[in-house]
Amino acid sequence: MLFRAAVFAGLAALALAGCTTPGARIPNATPEEIAAAAYRHPGPPAITLYTMINNRTDAGAHSSMMINAPSQRVVFDPAGSVRADYLVEADDVLYGITPRIEGFYERAHARETYRVRIQRIEVPPEVAEQALRLVQGYGSVPHAQCTVATSGVLSQLPGFEGIKNTWFPVKLADQLAEMPGVTERVLREDDADDKALAIAAGPGDQPNQ
Template identity: 40%
Template sequence: MLRRILIALALPLFLAACGADNKFASDEAVRAVQYRSTEQPSISLMTVIGLNRGEGGHSALLINGSQQIIFDPAGSFEHPRAPERYDVLYGITPEMRNVYIDYHARDLPGERYYVALDTVPVTREVADAAIRAAENNGAVNKAFCAVGVSNVLGSVPGFQGAPGGFSPIRLREWFRTLPRVQSTEFRDNDPRLVHGDLLRMKDGSIEAYDR
């Protein structure tokens, strides 16, 4: 209950507008948390979608290659075990992926969103090319999340047709036309997720901690 009250009071505009930052975690912090998944290499588009009107609130990429990262352009997510470097989040274990999704999937007055996850299996080489593109992209300005994702995808083999523009929904519609795409959705209190136990405010930001 406390979690929901804090979110309702502190995040009225974060998802709709997408945040912005220029964080740069140290090499030591990034190396310490690197996670390599045993699952098939893949590129997943994560889209935060409004429950009321179906509007797109945010776009991000989950990339599973030589390590698993989240490219969170102009995102507001923070976690002490997911160091960030220019919109790239490291240390994305399955649990941290779920914490990230749970952070965005919520059903509160004025904050009603679910998360769509669309995944395309790729080779390790393609996944690593996507990771490099995300790392080389640099920090993305506020409200340019879909633009940032499109820029990264557009430089990756097999994804060059990514549409430009500011619409997470348009980007998702295109992504779902790709061969072998698999889609799922996550809503608030989804039992598949590791739900955040505490959100605390620090200098105007929100930090999520898992249980």
């Protein structure tokens, strides 16, 4: 009973923090749309963990990650809310992550009430490809389970064996921070506290190269 109560308490806390997908889901992109959107980034294979943090309480609100694999670059946005008809998405994987879309994705989450902790670690090509396969095969993630999904994928990768499954975004980020080779930055913006406005505005004049 105590364990069950703790689980429900964790779910409630994450739901309040914003690790949910409001409203109806957009239908999955077709295989043809996904293939057409595929983008290969010239940088080294890497995994970037995004942690959205409430500026008032310092509580984690959402976890997601970008995977730069040799075959293509994607964002795994489990139970996320960055969805629009100009984004190519299937089962919580966003495709076509050009520098323009990358910048838009990061800035869509940063506003006066939330900051984004961004941690990047370079990995061997085969590890990046394994991460890509795992997120593509994970399926649509239930509400409030963004960090469970993200930590679950990371913990299966060679070199990430020390990552433990967790419900809590900041705890996952703190675990990753202990790994050698991780670089970190924090994105802060003073946009109004309405992410829907940023999503509706789209990538705008974000750099495309």
